[in-house]
Amino acid sequence: MKKRRLVIRTIILLLLAAAVAYTLYANFTKDNKQKVAVNSIAPDFALVDMQGKKHRLSDFRGQGVFLNFWGTWCPPCKKEMPYINNQYNQYKDNGVQVVSVDIQESELAVNQFAERLKLDFPIMIDKDKEVMNTYGIDLLPATFLIDKNGKVVKYYTGELTEERIREFMEKIKP
């Protein structure tokens, strides 16, 4: 009798505690728009680059992918671009690919930007912000490091130094 009472009370309290814990947890995570977690498989996408070539993220399996989101109007993006380009040229033969996604700008702006900074890696425009929304990106520049198995190794928002970019590329080198 006494034991039964304890069991019933424990069950009821646990149920209530679980409901409260879930609500609090959901409330904390709801503002966190980051939809792609580290160690998860990077969501696949397909975009056409400035030369008209279609790239699928999953085509790069077996290589490390340095996925960079940016805009021509964003000063830190502009600053890190030449460094990314340098390191791209160093690592492209070592199995690291740079995939550079501009968010919703005109081809003219992107082409002129790429020309001025002499960028060698493939650049694509996310016209409808679909890839951006899939990756839950809020601030630019945003960089995802994806290893040869398509897994996200690291996520970084903000300007990168050349040193750091090299570090990152080293990390995803197959």
Place this chain on the structure above:
Amino acid sequence: MKDVKCECGHVNPHGTVLCEACGKILDEQTNPAELLDMRYEGSARRSQTYNKTFIDKIWNFFSSVKVGVWLIIITLIASSLGTILPQEMYIDLPADVYYAQEYGWVGKLYYQLGFNNLYGSWWYLLLIAMIGISLVICSLDRVVPLYKALKAQRVTRHEGFLKRQRIFGVNESADENDFMAIKKQLKEKRYQVREENGDILAEKGRFSRWGPYVNHVGLIIFLFGGMLRFIPGMYVNEDLWVREGETAVVPETDGQFYIQNNKFILEHYDKNKDKTFEKAISMAGEVVKNYQSNVVLYKRVGENLPGEKPKLKKIEDYKVRVNLPLTYEGYSVFQASFRSELNKMSFALTNKQTKKSVGELRVDLRDPKTKYDLGNGYSVEILNYFPDFEFAENGEPTTKSRVPNNPAFVFRMVSPEKPKGETSFVAIKQTIEPFGDNQYKMAFKGIETKNISGFIVRKDSTLWAIILGGIIFMIGVIQGAYWNHRRIWIQNKNGQVWVAAHTNKNWYGLKKEIETVLKDTKLVMPDDQVQTEDTDKSKEKESV
């Protein structure tokens, strides 16, 4: 702890004040001279009897009505604090700047205490959750013993129980006819009459005692509905901006639905046409009659990767107007807002001396071309485009964003006279010729704007719980408020006939009823042992 066996033979749980069956006082501490406290029928509220384990301690904390009332008071105070300054969702500036700037040190403190997002803070949610827990445990801890006690009650009651009812009277004698008449009257008054050894228990409206608990069940379902909002997919409330002529994916639908905005329409009341409103219109100026977006809803067919063009199947055309949302599969798209954006700019390549135009071009500000050929050896190239132009700190022209709020261009104008081209920087109301005097200029011709409809996409799968909770809540209120639980005992004790009565509220009504029941008999009207009106009222407040 042991159960308590009453002299009538009924076994009561430990802590029982009045025997569930006969009503004998089991708790020695009760003063025999006083009237009985009939709350919860003198049953053993378990929280007050067991206090052994850790679980019991938590249980007992939440089982206290006092704790519950304090939780409600604290929540009320906290809720009112959140109304002193605007909450974060209603301000335009970043919160760390806004509060200090608008309200000085008070605002700064307000922000530092985290009151800027009070209703979403963990401690506020915890308070609400604790009220919910208190509600569940308080109710369980009272309804179960009360139910058991009312179920176990026998017709024949202990003398002490009857004597100490508020309404009590003694008659020396009564005959069979009197009992017949009383029973008839009671049945007419819709009492349920039970008899045992010539004793009578008449009872009605017992279900009114469950009113508060039904009400609490409703509240708990209501709170549960509020909790459901936190489950992904149950509640969606998102903004969606779609330019005229464009198609956008509807957020939070897993890319299933797309909306194409064909046209945004803004209509005003016309003073001449809408004569009824003539006065009002001349007073208020422009009055909007209609905000409308003509849209097409599409559903995606098959799979596509983000970035790929989806295959779409048309579902329906719809005119979304204020309060007339497009609703499909639980999602509603409301007309919420609009704005216009610069769309195209036209220029004429003009000879500065002769002021003659040699050709015009129209630049799509969201997708400008590199080169515009005007024929006859004239052409214009865009060397640089700044959609949201400003001068950077180092004096270079730059763009603040990708939105064409303030477009500026660096043009190269090629003409038969100047085959290498002349360079000109053109912004709104501003032309700079960086390499000296040009022969040609880009004369501004006009501007086209495009409307962008602002929608709110909403889905609420929690409404059923809120509505159900509300209905049950009201049923509980009505059940407890409009019915009274009344009992009348007419029993043979010591060769006398004793009359006692109890109700959970409305003693006046009960007394009236007893008067009618005893009218044609030799029995006299029992006394109300709480004589004065004042105590009457205070007693009523206590009864649950």
